[in-house]
Amino acid sequence: MPNLKSVADLERHRNRLAAAQDKDGLGVTICSGTGCHALRSDKVHEAFVSELRDHKLEGRVAVRRTGCHGFCEQGTIVTVMPLEVTYLQVKPEDVGEIVTTTLIAGEVCDRLLYHDGDDTGIVHEDDIPFYRHQTPYVFGLNRFIDPQDIDSYIARGGYQSLAKALSEMAPQEVLDEVKAANLRGRGGGGFPAGVKWQTTRDAPGDVKYVVVNADEGDPGAYMDRSLLEGNPHRVLEGLTIGAYAIGARQGFVYVRQEYPIAVENLSVALAQAREYGLLGSHILGSDLTFDVKVHRGAGAFVSGESSALMAAIEGRVGEPRPKYIRTSVSGIWGKPTNLNNVETWATVPLIIDKGAAWFGGIGTETSKGTKIFSLVGKVNNTGLVEVPMGMSLRQVVYDIGGGIPKDRKFKAVQTGGPSGGVIPEKLLDLPVDFDELDKAGSMMGSGGMIVMDEDTCMVDTARYYLSFLAEESCGKCVPCREGMHQMLAVLERICAGDGRMGDIELLEEIAEVTTDWSLCALGGSAANPVLSTVVNFREEYEAHIRERRCPAGVCKELVSYYIEPDRCQACMACLKNCAVGAISGGKKIVHVIDQAMCTKCGTCIDVCPSRFDAIVKISGVAVPEAVAPGTEVKRKRGRADD
Ligand SMILES: Cc1cc2nc3c(=O)[nH]c(=O)nc-3n(C[C@H](O)[C@H](O)[C@H](O)COP(=O)(O)O)c2cc1C
Numbered sequence: 001m002p003n004l005k006s007v008a009d010l011e012r013h014r015n016r017l018a019a020a021q022d023k024d025g026l027g028v029t030i031c032s033g034t035g036c037h038a039l040r041s042d043k044v045h046e047a048f049v050s051e052l053r054d055h056k057l058e059g060r061v062a063v064r065r066t067g068c069h070g071f072c073e074q075g076t077i078v079t080v081m082p083l084e085v086t087y088l089q090v091k092p093e094d095v096g097e098i099v100t101t102t103l104i105a106g107e108v109c110d111r112l113l114y115h116d117g118d119d120t121g122i123v124h125e126d127d128i129p130f131y132r133h134q135t136p137y138v139f140g141l142n143r144f145i146d147p148q149d150i151d152s153y154i155a156r157g158g159y160q161s162l163a164k165a166l167s168e169m170a171p172q173e174v175l176d177e178v179k180a181a182n183l184r185g186r187g188g189g190g191f192p193a194g195v196k197w198q199t200t201r202d203a204p205g206d207v208k209y210v211v212v213n214a215d216e217g218d219p220g221a222y223m224d225r226s227l228l229e230g231n232p233h234r235v236l237e238g239l240t241i242g243a244y245a246i247g248a249r250q251g252f253v254y255v256r257q258e259y260p261i262a263v264e265n266l267s268v269a270l271a272q273a274r275e276y277g278l279l280g281s282h283i284l285g286s287d288l289t290f291d292v293k294v295h296r297g298a299g300a301f302v303s304g305e306s307s308a309l310m311a312a313i314e315g316r317v318g319e320p321r322p323k324y325i326r327t328s329v330s331g332i333w334g335k336p337t338n339l340n341n342v343e344t345w346a347t348v349p350l351i352i353d354k355g356a357a358w359f360g361g362i363g364t365e366t367s368k369g370t371k372i373f374s375l376v377g378k379v380n381n382t383g384l385v386e387v388p389m390g391m392s393l394r395q396v397v398y399d400i401g402g403g404i405p406k407d408r409k410f411k412a413v414q415t416g417g418p419s420g421g422v423i424p425e426k427l428l429d430l431p432v433d434f435d436e437l438d439k440a441g442s443m444m445g446s447g448g449m450i451v452m453d454e455d456t457c458m459v460d461t462a463r464y465y466l467s468f469l470a471e472e473s474c475g476k477c478v479p480c481r482e483g484m485h486q487m488l489a490v491l492e493r494i495c496a497g498d499g500r501m502g503d504i505e506l507l508e509e510i511a512e513v514t515t516d517w518s519l520c521a522l523g524g525s526a527a528n529p530v531l532s533t534v535v536n537f538r539e540e541y542e543a544h545i546r547e548r549r550c551p552a553g554v555c556k557e558l559v560s561y562y563i564e565p566d567r568c569q570a571c572m573a574c575l576k577n578c579a580v581g582a583i584s585g586g587k588k589i590v591h592v593i594d595q596a597m598c599t600k601c602g603t604c605i606d607v608c609p610s611r612f613d614a615i616v617k618i619s620g621v622a623v624p625e626a627v628a629p630g631t632e633v634k635r636k637r638g639r640a641d642d
């Protein structure tokens with residue numbers, strides 16, 4: 001283990017690493033992020049180790065476990081070097097073929113490549129449509145780096161920005177560079193990082209703290225987890241640069257306990273950084289003394305809020321406090337504390353390395369750089385995507401996401417997590433940046449993007465998000481605690497078909513109070529999903545209330561399933577699969593659903609063969625009278641068992 005006592009030591013070490021690289025460059029990287037781990041990437045790794053041993057290739061082929069590549073639904077992702085062939089959905093049983101065909105014979109296994117329709121497979125990861133339109137400046141190193149090996153980060157230029165900051169720039173110069181870049185916080189509000197850093201730096205007192213917010217409580221969001229898992233040194237490097245600029249000697253990473261791989265990789269990274277002298281006293285021979293502690297959060301959404309998070313680090317209950325004095329002036333133990341999101345910190349080395357002018361050339365007028373989104377929901381390609389600020393929603397959903405599955409119609413996209421809002425189809429060309437999303441009644445939040453198709457009920461969507469937020473409210477202030485509870489009660493009765501005239505106006509009224517008077521931004525933004533669905537999909541609320549009709553056919557109390565007697569071919573599929581025995585009929589006898597027994601699980605519609613399409617969902621009108629028991633089917637389309 002080298003102890004790097006100067007910038008020159010770091011440079012020498014990097015050169016040694018470059019010289020020691022295997023000349024053949026034969027190697028395999030196996031994604032071992034949480035998504036691929038869940039798909040048995042550890043078994044794929046074991047299979048490579050054993051297969052290479054059998055072929056006497058151990059030691060000649062570098063086998064490296066990396067962090068998330070972003071395209072998690074296609075895991076386990078394996079890349080073979082030096083050809084840079086990327087294989088998707090790799091199972092342990094595919095490994096033998098990869099070793100003999102690609103590593104030994106230098107050829108490609110077509111069946112494991114990405115295929116767009118019937119085309120020949122795409123060999124390189126960057127050419128896959130999901131990646132082609134991305135600009136992975138912050139996330140891109142993930143796929144090359146073993147997060148448990150500091151050398152693999154250093155070999156790719158890691159800690160170069162810290163070295164530059166310490167050896168070539170005064171603390172205020174570093175801060176000025178971050179200010180000039182107009183780096184806005186990636187964790188929610190989009191507050192300019194440089195302004196907050198300056199406030200903390202200028203606040204009275206010698207003891208200051210810098211903190212990484214890795215709480216990431218938004219359902220469906222996992223970009224912070226993947227960055228921390230896949231490239232923890234990048235986050236630590238950004239944090240150390242921030243500590244230097246602000247004048248802090250102690251840092252914290254607040255990471256949720258439910259992220260075990262992130263916690264493990266971070267802990268290994270911290271130990272290695274200390275051994276290399278990249279944390280501790282006189283870092284790289286400078287006057288900077290700095291170290292980092294990990295605080296594991298218990299997973300409450302509200303504890304991601306700055307004052308709540310700091311209370312938790314102090315050992316108190318993670319609840320927000322009124323912020324008459326900002327945490328950048330009085331944070332952890334009353335000391336000036338600068339909190340930034342994982343992605344914000346991970347962007348800092350890039351700015352120091354390439355400069356504010358370069359960074360300012362990416363993005364829009366007011367939102368610079370790139371943003372990582374987790375693209376999930378009703379979209380063909382789900383995963384993490386990093387795009388320049390200002391890319392349109394349409395490009396994200398269609399060019400990168402590949403559009404909506406099963407040719408369904410796009411309905412909306414929820415951005416900004418549970419306290420964000422829905423963006424309807426008419427705004428699909430909206431350039432995605434902090435301000436445009438705000439103007440559209442949503443927000444950037446930490447970067448969740450949940451795509452919804454025509455089968456999504458917008459009232460039910462608002463109910464779902466509000467129920468999450470109501471559950472997560474700390475309950476300390478009345479507007480948030482009671483406001484959400486009351487809005488939720490109204491939404492529940494609308495979904496149940498008991499909505500009343502005036503309920504929409506009532507929701508708007510409570511939303512105003514909750515927004516204006518809550519203690520923290522949890523209550524302050526909780527009305528967003530309600531208001532944005534009311535503004536963009538008011539007719540759906542009205543259909544529920546006036547006609548007891550759920551246009552998307554989602555709200556159970558407003559939907560019935562009915563078998564059309566003329567189409568039923570008595571194939572028995574629905575009858576056999578109904579878990580509660582609500583369907584009667586028999587061979588050649590039309591099947592009938594007993595409406596009183598039906599639990600509306602929807603299994604019958606799923607199993608009814610598409611060539612018959614005999615089952616329909618009905619909402620807002622009475623279910624037609626059932627045919628007489630024993631009615632024989634009209635065989636129109638050949639035999640039922642064709
Ligand atoms: C209820 C609530 C939850 C939050 N959760 C997170 C979170 O999980 N991660 C995060 O970075 N910021 C979260 N924030 C925002 C933080 O309070 C804070 O603004 C952010 O960490 C600052 O970092 P940034 O300026 O780099 O975005 C949350 C805010 C609220 C009100």
Ligand code: FES
Binds near residue numbers: 034076
């Ligand atoms: S975890 Fe492997 S691609 Fe995301």
